[in-house]
Amino acid sequence: MTRLDNQNWLTSPATIAVFDALEAAGGPDCARFVGGSVRNALVGRPVDDFDIATRLKPEEAMAALKKAGLKVVPTGLAHGTVTAVSQKLPYEVTTLRRDVETDGRRAVVAFTDDWAEDAARRDFRLNALYADRTGAIFDPTGQGVDDALAGRVVFVGDPNTRIEEDYLRILRFFRFYAWYGRAAPDAAGLAACAAHAEGLTRLSAERVSKELLKLLAAPDPRPAVHAMREAGVLNRLFPAVDDLAAFDAISEASEDAVLRLSALLPDDPSDVAGIARSLRLPRAVEMRLAAAAGGPLDPATGDRELRVLTWRLGKQAVRDRIQRGAAIRPGTGTTKAVALVDNWPIPRLPVGGRDLAKLGIEPGPEHGRILKAFEAEWIADDFPAEGHLERLRRLAAQP
Structure with missing residues (x-):
């Protein structure tokens, strides 16, 4: 079994407090880290967020965490998610789920205690990785570890099905490819993205732009963006780039x-x-x-x-x-x-209405004409620091 070694976040007091609280209610192995923290630790990338999957129902998880004296925020109870705050660090704790109904934008879920069912609803195999508190990695798809180490971004199961569940997964495919891909994009995944590109128009603009900016922040987004253009995805976001x-x-x-x-x-x-x-x-x-x-x-x-x-x-x-x-x-x-x-x-424009008033010019349209002429000359002369009142007086005297 693959294991994460030398990960300070696994053995930190903050992590221990969260796992102790959950296991006190659900027993050993009722909770595992999932997704980004496991994937990034495996490939030697920084770990900066902590997602935990648990067999406990949301209410049970909240009660267990509160009993241990931890702050709990019900961030997404309908989808089984609460956030535990341990030593000022957020840990997102989500009950194992399976999809009951999807429409390409959102899902109705049911809770489960089956790790494989939870993994089956995730987007990519390298994201369907779990690790217990000792660092032991669990790979329900059987290929997530290999994908992560090889730099492959492959959908869990049928890519068309995964995309039809949530069309944002089209952009996520290219985003994860930009950050983690090390070879040509997965052919089946790329074909599915091209086939369903129209589905991007059904998503909220906020979700699309957030994903797009994450993609463009990758160290080198060029291969991903070229693949997006070839798949007809780029011109679904804005006019085609020639x-x-x-x-x-x-x-x-x-x-x-x-x-x-x-x-x-x-x-x-x-x-x-x-x-x-x-x-x-x-x-x-x-x-x-x-x-x-x-x-x-x-x-x-x-x-x-x-x-x-x-x-x-x-x-x-x-x-x-x-x-x-x-x-x-x-x-x-x-x-x-x-x-x-x-x-x-x-510099700020060095003159204004008060200076004109000192010259005896009443407020009105003439103020605007003189100040506009002053600004044009001042800029043309490369923003001189002196001679402002003389210039203003001369312009005011002009018809």
Whole structure:
């Protein structure tokens, strides 16, 4: 039997407290770690979340954890999930389940005490791995350990059935391939994703965008994104990308998921804003994508022009456009250009209505005309730090 060794999280006091509480109510082997923690520990990746599967019913698990003095949050009772907080660490505890009914978006479940039934409803074999508190791994599909070690992402059972249960598994297939795949995508899984790509339109935009950004945050998402395009999945999310060269270059140069996403979108701010809204991306991400959509910026752009663009668009937008330009046209100047943008203290417009009032100009349309003319000259002269009142007085005297 494969075993996890030298895993501090398995023997931590926080973990011991949770397992002691559950086993006091359900006996030995009533609870096992499942999914990401087991998979990541097996392949030497960081473990940063703790999911536990248990034979105990949700109410029994809650009672056992509370009896042990642990905080319990009923995070998803309908699906059998509660969260135990042990020494400030969250442990998601879920009763073993089997699907009773699915519609491609959500499932109605029934609780079970059969580990194999629970494994059969999971998405991929490398995620259907369990480990007891000693680190002993249980592999109900018989191939999860081998898949994880070999870098294979293979659906549990029939891939068409798994996808029809939840169409988000299409994106999860590519996301896990981006993070864990080390060979060509599983052919049967890829064919099933292509066949059911239309099902993505039935999902909530929030679920889709969250999965997409996780995929793009992978160390190298390029093989996964190319496979998505070939399977007809990419153009279900936004207009088809004719050429992935810019995306490939940016993905190699930067691990920023939002910057990578910008390379998959049109160079039209209004189009990009519409796509971002349809994906229900956070407002800050939407604005960043729209600002970056003005087109790649040559890193050799002059300092004065960079300052003007930074004044008008903000540091993040100009930095994104420089990095996009550098990826497409690699060469010198990128570090210098980014450093200029990062280090330049964006000045505030140094005059305002009070200054005009001191010149005896009454509030009204004339204020706006003079201030607009001042801003244009001040920017054209590269944001001088002096001579503001003289400039303002001259502009005010003009008809």
